[in-house]
Amino acid sequence: MGPPTTADGSNLIGRNLPVDGARVAADLAELAKLTEPDRPWTRRSFTPMFLKGRDWLARRMREAGLEPTIDAGGNLVGRRVGRKPGLGTLMIGSHSDTVPDGGLYDGTAGVIAGIEVARALVDAGIELDHDLEIVDFLAEEVSVFGVSCIGSRAMAGLLPDAWLQREAENRSLRNAMIDVGAKPNVLSARTDIRACLELHIEQGPVLENACEPVGIVTSIAGITRIALHVTGRLDHAGTTPMDLRDDALVTAAALVLDINAEARRRANEEPGHFTATVGEFAISPGAANVVPGSADLLIDARASEPAAMPSFLDWLRSRIQHRAITMQVISQNAPSPCDPAVCNELEQATLRLGVKSRRMVSGAGHDTAWISRIAPAAMIFVPCKGGRSHCPEESADPEDISVGAAVLFQTLLALDAQPADK
8 A cells, every 4th residue: 555645646745734644653653552462452442451541542632732531421532622612512533442453543543633633733723613522432342241332322312221231241331331430320412513523444445445545434334133043953964865854054054145145236236335244153053963953143234225224134034934044133223324514524625635535435333323313423534454454454554544634634624614503
């Protein structure tokens, strides 16, 4: 992956960006040192290492002229009061918690970029009319409690009460949130957010392959998870003739292939983004000399178009009709469109900087999906090497992240200058 370029193909490195790329690189390197010793790069939410990372981020926030606090949902919020009270809050946020072994840039890049934007405002002597908040959302990744985006759901007033009772490692989610400074008994939706921005590595290969430094995310795909249970018949593997078997694994394997083929067809022939993956698969009894009597599958299906998922579910029901297969929709989240006006401001910022960009859909979930329920929100992607993410090989160029931070900086100024009634 080469250095980021302008729209005319020239190199952006060394140009006068409004942010300091050296600070971004240094911060990413320093935060990366705060990892579980034998598992780089790992800072799971609610762990002592996660709290060490937050302490480090809070110090950086103070140095950037922000006042860090923990809000009711357990989010680390660095706040700077604007010149005109009552206009609302302009927010930049992402997350510092990680998946196991894969947290070098996923989420972290966005938090560091937000802090750098705050520092760049100080460097330029700019005071915003609006209040500014840089946010490290709590537990964006799936936590030990089996749920994700805890902080952003809480900020949006959409954290299910039942989740607070979930238990893991001898404590409830409620108590784990209290342990990191949250107040889960007083959660409510924010009403003051004028706009929210998020920078994130793409977690895919599109930008790198296209040699484009910025992706403007127009929508975050909805995620549906579907459990299938296939019932066959247990029999002796050596004595039961092949044409007299009801092998649950054979039925399930054919179903996996059909799901894959249908997902490919929809991705290639229908508008928007669509994927379907059988990510969990188990057979019973799992003995070499027994014909499998049952199989369980868990499907992860994602779509950016609202009508796509109901259509896929109808197809799946028709595919298993009249067969010994049961289906249960475990969870279903609708797609989250990013705010068109904020997307336009992001695009205008890339034009002012002379940076190439493209509009694209996010197939991964992000905190922005939940904040978009209560406020205008949008996000940008920056390239990651090989499109790799959620693995130790995850990597991104600090220069690309700096260019993304410059886009956030320009967009923030444009949003701050808009009339209050816009």
